[in-house]
Amino acid sequence: MTTAAFDAPRAEAAVRELLLALGEDPDREGLRDTPARVTRAWAELLAGSFQDPTEVLATDFGLDHDELVLVKDIEVQSTCEHHLLPFHGLAHVGYIPGPHGRVTGLSKLARIVDVYSRRLQLQERITSQVADALVASLHPRGVIVVLECEHNCMSMRGVRKPGAKTVTSAVRGSLRNAATRAEAMSLIMADR
Numbered sequence: 338m339t340t341a342a343f344d345a346p347r348a349e350a351a352v353r354e355l356l357l358a359l360g361e362d363p364d365r366e367g368l369r370d371t372p373a374r375v376t377r378a379w380a381e382l383l384a385g386s387f388q389d390p391t392e393v394l395a396t397d398f399g400l401d402h403d404e405l406v407l408v409k410d411i412e413v414q415s416t417c418e419h420h421l422l423p424f425h426g427l428a429h430v431g432y433i434p435g436p437h438g439r440v441t442g443l444s445k446l447a448r449i450v451d452v453y454s455r456r457l458q459l460q461e462r463i464t465s466q467v468a469d470a471l472v473a474s475l476h477p478r479g480v481i482v483v484l485e486c487e488h489n490c491m492s493m494r495g496v497r498k499p500g501a502k503t504v505t506s507a508v509r510g511s512l513r514n515a516a517t518r519a520e521a522m523s524l525i526m527a528d529r
């Protein structure tokens with residue numbers, strides 16, 4: 338996570354400069370408001386850089402449950418740090434609460450995916466950061482995080498392979514165990 342603040346005037350100046358470098362006239366009708374628009378868009382796309390994941394996971398249900406909790410098909414929208422192009426897809430996040438751990442709200446599992454996705458990212462890094470944040474905040478027995486994404490830098494340029502999906506997973510604690518992991522994966526893969 339970056340500690341620097343989002344510098345909107347600097348971003349606007351940089352977008353104007355980029356338009357000039359691309360041979361465009363930033364003062365022509367259609368482009369006049371583009372630097373401000375692009376800056377607002379980046380502020381939204383990178384909002385997770387300035388959010389604290391521990392606050393997101395602070396909600397405690399005080400529930401006694403020691404079986405798998407899995408939220409599937411969480412939409413992921415992120416930006417690849419190599420090309421500044423979007424990648425998008427689905428995340429599946431599960432955990433087994435620990436004996437001295439916490440049960441959090443279901444929506445918080447989706448929010449934590451957002452916090453780490455809305456940054457300049459690598460898919461592998463989102464996957465392991467979400468897993469590690471759950472371990473640190475909930476002290477669960479186990480965690481599983483699976484992401485399946487399509488990267489625009491692989492579909493619209495470069496190798497140009499639209500439809501190719503990258504699957505990454507991170508498992509922690511008891512979900513490293515082959516049988517427990519296989520059960521979670523079968524639930525993730527069900528209904529597809």
Ligand SMILES: Nc1nc2c(ncn2[C@@H]2O[C@H](COP(=O)(O)OP(=O)(O)OP(=O)(O)O)[C@@H](O)[C@H]2O)c(=O)[nH]1
Pocket residue numbers: 417418419458459460461488490491494495496
């Ligand atoms: N491991 C990983 N690689 C990624 C991710 N997003 C994009 N990439 C890859 O980052 C690599 C950057 O490779 P470079 O050779 O430096 O850049 P490039 O010449 O634009 O590469 P091409 O995309 O192959 O044209 C590419 O292979 C991308 O597919 C990601 O989330 N994880």
Ligand SMILES: [Zn+2]
Pocket residue numbers: 417418419420421422488490491
């Ligand atoms: Zn890329």
